[in-house]
Amino acid sequence: xxxxxxFGAGSAWFGLIRAAVARGVAVRRARLVSEPVTDxxxxxxxxxxxxxxxxxxxxxxxxxxxxxxxxxxxxDFWVFDNRxxxxxxxxxxxxxxxxxxxxxxxxxxxxxxxxxxxxxxAVDQAEFEPR
Numbered sequence: 001x002x003x004x005x006x007f008g009a010g011s012a013w014f015g016l017i018r019a020a021v022a023r024g025v026a027v028r029r030a031r032l033v034s035e036p037v038t039d040x041x042x043x044x045x046x047x048x049x050x051x052x053x054x055x056x057x058x059x060x061x062x063x064x065x066x067x068x069x070x071x072x073x074x075x076d077f078w079v080f081d082n083r084x085x086x087x088x089x090x091x092x093x094x095x096x097x098x099x100x101x102x103x104x105x106x107x108x109x110x111x112x113x114x115x116x117x118x119x120x121x122a123v124d125q126a127e128f129e130p131r
Contacts, residue, residue: 014055021056028058030118032072035063037130045130053125060122061130067121072114075100085111 017027029052033041048059076088085108087100102108 011051014051017052017055017057026058027056028060028115028119030115030122031059031061032064032067032118033061033130035065035131042130045125045128048125059125060119061125061128062118062122067118070114070117071110072118073111077111079108079111079115082108082112084108 020027029048031044037045045061048057052059073087076090078086078088080086083103085102087102089097089100091097
């Protein structure tokens with residue numbers, strides 16, 4: 001059983017997601033993973049099924065092996081309302097460093113295209129088996 005202090009189904013994040021989905025907003029998350037996956041990715045997959053998906057997020061997973069021919073931004077990112085990109089920067093050991101924002105139409109187009117390419121190949125949360 002997973003114990004997630006402050007990260008349960010009632011957390012602020014999941015409340016935000018439920019409210020957005022109730023307004024008709026699609027919240028989609030695509031995760032690229034190296035295989036074999038780490039224990040943390042197994043944990044992330046379990047948490048996603050327990051909390052993110054029930055809150056309304058649509059989540060798909062794609063092995064990096066299936067993304068070799070895709071042009072992808074070099075950092076994790078979120079696109080908001082097709083007008084703002086938030087890039088996440090991490091240290092070499094995976095610690096969050098800072099975020100960068102862009103409203104540049106070219107950058108937004110790049111990120112949207114990359115996301116859709118990944119989304120079209122990725123496997124739904126319920127069908128993905130972390131290996």
